[in-house]
Amino acid sequence: MRTEKSIRNIVYGEVNVILTVLLSMVTRTALVRILGLSAVSLNGLFTEVISVLSLAELGVGSAITYNLYKPLSEQDEQKLTQLMWFYKSAYRLIAGFILGAGLCFLPFVSCLIKDAEFDIGYLRSVYVIFLLKTVGSYFFSYKRTLLDADQKMYLISAANTLFRVITVVSNLAVLMLTHNFIAYLLSDVGVTLANNAAVAHIADRQYPFLKKKDRLPTEERNRIFANMKHLFIGTLSGKITNSTDNILISVLVGTLQVGLYSNYSLIISNVRRILLLIPDAAAGSIGNLAVSESRERCHQVLCRMTFVLYLVTSFCSACILCMSDPFVEILFGREYLMDDILKLSFVVNFFYFVVREPLWRMMMVSGLFAKDKNISILGSSINLVVSVALGLKWGILGIMLGTTCTLIIQIILKTRLLYREFLHLDRTYYQRLLMKTSAAALAGLLISRFLCHMVIPASPYGRLCVYFMVAGIVSVSLNTALFYKTEEFGYCRNLAGRIIMKYVNAKGK
Numbered sequence: 001m002r003t004e005k006s007i008r009n010i011v012y013g014e015v016n017v018i019l020t021v022l023l024s025m026v027t028r029t030a031l032v033r034i035l036g037l038s039a040v041s042l043n044g045l046f047t048e049v050i051s052v053l054s055l056a057e058l059g060v061g062s063a064i065t066y067n068l069y070k071p072l073s074e075q076d077e078q079k080l081t082q083l084m085w086f087y088k089s090a091y092r093l094i095a096g097f098i099l100g101a102g103l104c105f106l107p108f109v110s111c112l113i114k115d116a117e118f119d120i121g122y123l124r125s126v127y128v129i130f131l132l133k134t135v136g137s138y139f140f141s142y143k144r145t146l147l148d149a150d151q152k153m154y155l156i157s158a159a160n161t162l163f164r165v166i167t168v169v170s171n172l173a174v175l176m177l178t179h180n181f182i183a184y185l186l187s188d189v190g191v192t193l194a195n196n197a198a199v200a201h202i203a204d205r206q207y208p209f210l211k212k213k214d215r216l217p218t219e220e221r222n223r224i225f226a227n228m229k230h231l232f233i234g235t236l237s238g239k240i241t242n243s244t245d246n247i248l249i250s251v252l253v254g255t256l257q258v259g260l261y262s263n264y265s266l267i268i269s270n271v272r273r274i275l276l277l278i279p280d281a282a283a284g285s286i287g288n289l290a291v292s293e294s295r296e297r298c299h300q301v302l303c304r305m306t307f308v309l310y311l312v313t314s315f316c317s318a319c320i321l322c323m324s325d326p327f328v329e330i331l332f333g334r335e336y337l338m339d340d341i342l343k344l345s346f347v348v349n350f351f352y353f354v355v356r357e358p359l360w361r362m363m364m365v366s367g368l369f370a371k372d373k374n375i376s377i378l379g380s381s382i383n384l385v386v387s388v389a390l391g392l393k394w395g396i397l398g399i400m401l402g403t404t405c406t407l408i409i410q411i412i413l414k415t416r417l418l419y420r421e422f423l424h425l426d427r428t429y430y431q432r433l434l435m436k437t438s439a440a441a442l443a444g445l446l447i448s449r450f451l452c453h454m455v456i457p458a459s460p461y462g463r464l465c466v467y468f469m470v471a472g473i474v475s476v477s478l479n480t481a482l483f484y485k486t487e488e489f490g491y492c493r494n495l496a497g498r499i500i501m502k503y504v505n506a507k508g509k
């Protein structure tokens with residue numbers, strides 16, 4: 001049942017995300033062509049500023065989700081009611097905190113701008129709209145967590161798909177009619193809040209007991225607060241690692257360079273969203289697994305999930321490295337292209353951001369929040385020091401290398417902690433799996449790029465087609481040759497066969 005629920009979540013989620021990606025590309029192209037690079041740069045910059053301020057719910061979401069898995073498996077409505085009312089109160093406090101902190105930062109917004117001129121009032125207006133969009137979401141979005149933990153993410157995906165279409169139609173209409181960035185942002189805020197309200201309504205219908213009021217016992221609140229404290233520190237450190245690239249590029253290199261990087265990061269982030277649906281859809285199943293299965297079974301699932309993500313991520317990494325230039329040229333123009341070494345650094349970080357997710361998800365259900373925060377602190381410290389030091393010397397490449405160093409160090413340390421403190425198993429097998437897949441992925445990237453340089457069709461559309469075939473053939477051939485005899489590859493082959501047979505049988509009926 002866990003596998004079936006995960007697959008259903010993935011199917012609904014992939015439809016939503018693929019449609020979202022395609023529509024985002026349309027919106028992005030319109031934004032560049034109608035308003036220019038300055039609007040795109042501000043959009044990327046303030047998105048990360050607000051992301052840092054929000055601190056990924058200050059750890060509250062992760063702490064509550066961890067506590068939802070057991071009462072969900074036991075169908076304990078009273079405990080679920082207590083947790084969700086606690087969650088609601090906590091989120092309202094968070095919304096107030098973020099609003100206050102965001103307004104305190106308002107006078108200093110202009111300090112983030114380099115090599116570009118914007119009116120101060122205009123900058124502050126754009127920033128406040130981003131801030132209000134984030135704050136408003138906290139009054140509704142906490143109910144998403146219960147649906148997700150209960151392996152019902154497909155309901156969220158269905159609502160998101162509908163409202164994504166409405167968002168893009170509304171945004172394009174506003175852009176073409178007004179040519180005004182602030183009007184565009186206000187349109188986006190309105191539909192986003194409506195989307196959150198719709199998901200909250202779905203949760204209320206799925207769980208009528210949420211309308212009841214019941215306070216969480218004091219000792220349990222104290223235990224959750226203790227976890228939140230550790231998660232707050234870890235979340236803050238993670239945000240420094242994950243959400244500061246645009247800020248560092250703006251401050252160290254130049255604000256307009258954020259726009260150039262954002263064109264590539266748009267492609268990468270959208271593909272990453274598609275791939276992360278696999279661990280997202282399985283998040284509830286991983287939580288159920290941790291409270292109901294043996295540690296050996298958890299290790300097996302972790303290895304299999306990591307390998308599944310490796311297969312699809314190595315394929316997508318090769319495609320992004322080879323196809324991003326003609327894609328950017330078609331959408332935005334040749335003047336927005338970047339060097340090969342920069343694209344390789346983007347893709348390497350993309351690879352590790354995705355492949356690490358099963359390990360991160362297993363850490364979140366292990367309850368090792370206190371010890372995990374130390375790894376996050378170390379990672380963010382290394383990221384800032386290395387990114388600033390190398391960024392001053394090598395620009396964007398140095399900032400990307402700082403992120404790479406952090407990701408690798410955190411993967412090594414989290415693996416050690418998980419296997420020693422939660423699984424109580426030897427970590428050698430999993431470490432070797434990560435090393436072999438990393439080496440194979442790098443080899444696939446270099447071989448694909450070398451072959452693509454040998455075949456250069458004149459048309460960017462022709463290059464897209466040829467480069468896709470080259471990257472795909474290299475990735476699939478290399479992975480099959482290297483991993484065909486492994487247990488994880490056999491699992492993937494059997495899983496694919498079962499899915500195909502189920503689909504064929506369903507069509508036959």
